[in-house]
Amino acid sequence: MLAAEASEEFHSPGPADFEYPQIIGGFSKPMLIIVLGTLAVALFFYFAVRRAGIVPGKLQFAAEGFYGFVRNSIAADAIGREGIKYVPYLATLLAFLIVLNISGIIPFLQFPVTSRIAIPLFLALITWVIYNYVGIKRQGFGGYFKNMMFPSGVPVAIYPLLAPIEFLSTVVFRPITLTLRLTFNMFAGHLVLLLCILGGEFLLLHVGGLIGYTAGAVSILFGVVMTFFEGFIQLLQAYVFVLLSAVYIGGALTHEH
Amino acid sequence: MEGSLNMVGYGLAAIGPGIGIGLIFAAYINGVARQPEARSVLQGIAILGFALAEALAVIGIGLAFAL
Numbered sequence: 612m613l614a615a616e617a618s619e620e621f622h623s624p625g626p627a628d629f630e631y632p633q634i635i636g637g638f639s640k641p642m643l644i645i646v647l648g649t650l651a652v653a654l655f656f657y658f659a660v661r662r663a664g665i666v667p668g669k670l671q672f673a674a675e676g677f678y679g680f681v682r683n684s685i686a687a688d689a690i691g692r693e694g695i696k697y698v699p700y701l702a703t704l705l706a707f708l709i710v711l712n713i714s715g716i717i718p719f720l721q722f723p724v725t726s727r728i729a730i731p732l733f734l735a736l737i738t739w740v741i742y743n744y745v746g747i748k749r750q751g752f753g754g755y756f757k758n759m760m761f762p763s764g765v766p767v768a769i770y771p772l773l774a775p776i777e778f779l780s781t782v783v784f785r786p787i788t789l790t791l792r793l794t795f796n797m798f799a800g801h802l803v804l805l806l807c808i809l810g811g812e813f814l815l816l817h818v819g820g821l822i823g824y825t826a827g828a829v830s831i832l833f834g835v836v837m838t839f840f841e842g843f844i845q846l847l848q849a850y851v852f853v854l855l856s857a858v859y860i861g862g863a864l865t866h867e868h
Numbered sequence: 869m870e871g872s873l874n875m876v877g878y879g880l881a882a883i884g885p886g887i888g889i890g891l892i893f894a895a896y897i898n899g900v901a902r903q904p905e906a907r908s909v910l911q912g913i914a915i916l917g918f919a920l921a922e923a924l925a926v927i928g929i930g931l932a933f934a935l
Contacts, residue, residue, distance in 0.1 A: 623871075626933055688912055788923045795926040851919040858916065 621813045624805035629726060629798070641724045648710040648724070656706075678702050681853070689857035690864065697860055700741070704734065705853045708793075712845035715801055716838050723845065726797035728790065731852075735789040738856040743782070746863030755863070789855060796848045800841045807834030878932035885925035892917040 631640040659674035667675060681702040686694030711730065715723030725731050746755040759781050760774040807830050814827030896914035900907050 684912070788927070791930050792919065792923050792926050795930050796922075799926075799929055847915070851915060854912070854916060855919060 621810065621817075624802055624809060628805055629801070631722070641722060641727055644714050644720050644722060644724050645711065645730070647720075648707070648714060652703075652706045652710055677706070681705055685850075685854055685857050689854060690861035693864055694857065694861070697741075697857070701853050701857055704738075704856065705849055708734070708849035708852055709846060712797060712849050713842065715797060715804075715845060716842045723797040723801055725793055726795075726801055728794045731790045731793040732786075734852070735786040738789065738859065739786040742856075742859040742863040745860060749864055785859060789852065793848055793852050796844060800844055803837055804834060804841060807831070807837055872932075874932040874935060878928050881928040881932075882925050885921050885928075888921035888924075889918055892921060 633639050634643070655670075656674055659670045662668075663671055678698070682695065682698045685701055685705075686698045690697060708725065711724045713723075714720040715726075743755075746759075749755075750758055756778070760777050761770055762773075762777075765773060811827045811830030811834060814823045814830060817823075818827070892914060896910055899910045
């Protein structure tokens with residue numbers, strides 16, 4: 612390599628890049644993003660329906676479109692006619708998740724807060740409480756677990772194998788996979804962006820030469836492309852989280868026989 | 869060379885979900901090509917299947933960093 616006097620070595624980004632220092636008294640940048648995101652969602656819906664009219668304005672049209680999408684494409688499809696009752700929760704969840712995910716590609720924020728496991732975990736636990744509560748309320752405590760673990764139409768000999776698997780997957784693994792899917796999608800995406808941009812910066816500024824400038828420019832360009840791709844993934848994962856929540860609630864509401 | 873062998877393992881582990889997601893979207897594209905008006909119905913199912921298959925890859929990357 613021509614200019615191999617690279618004084619410092621390149622440190623590839625890792626989990627340590629997700630730890631932010633405190634700004635003041637235990638208040639860090641991810642917390643700031645959560646507060647801003649919550650305010651953004653709240654203000655958007657407040658101003659959208661403040662002067663709700665029969666002929667909607669631009670903002671009201673956007674909010675109604677969003678709400679209608681959750682109602683028609685998520686709740687009605689995954690839960691059915693009873694889904695209307697759960698649209699407020701699902702719409703709030705989707706708006707909150709979109710804002711927190713998309714903060715990963717907004718300039719100056721540039722950190723998807725949902726890559727910290729606490730937030731998806733808490734939201735997944737809310738979903739867990741809702742679908743278990745709804746299932747127990749609808750089918751009774753015994754009926755809920757009986758329908759879950761001993762579905763009809765299955766040979767009796769399979770039950771010893773099926774019952775523990777069904778119980779574990781419904782009660783234990785659903786919230787865990789819900790949490791991990793969102794967390795590590797955001798984590799891995801942010802890591803890729805860090806690698807492209809920091810690697811490109813290192814190649815351009817510290818390596819140089821024909822190879823360094825070419826590879827650095829390609830790396831930065833790839834980082835820009837990946838940023839747009841990451842935006843798409845962030846929207847998709849917010850949708851997936853809400854869709855799965857709706858599917859779980861729908862599953863708890865219906866008898867399988 | 870520095871780095872963790874975990875990441876090599878994760879790369880191997882990601883083959884399975886990769887094939888699974890490929891099969892799901894292949895079936896989705898086939899379905900839409902044969903019956904374009906079924907697109908809206910198939911889309912939700914395809915994304916649901918994608919999310920379930922992808923959970924494996926995502927658990928893999930979590931364990932690769934954690935272990």
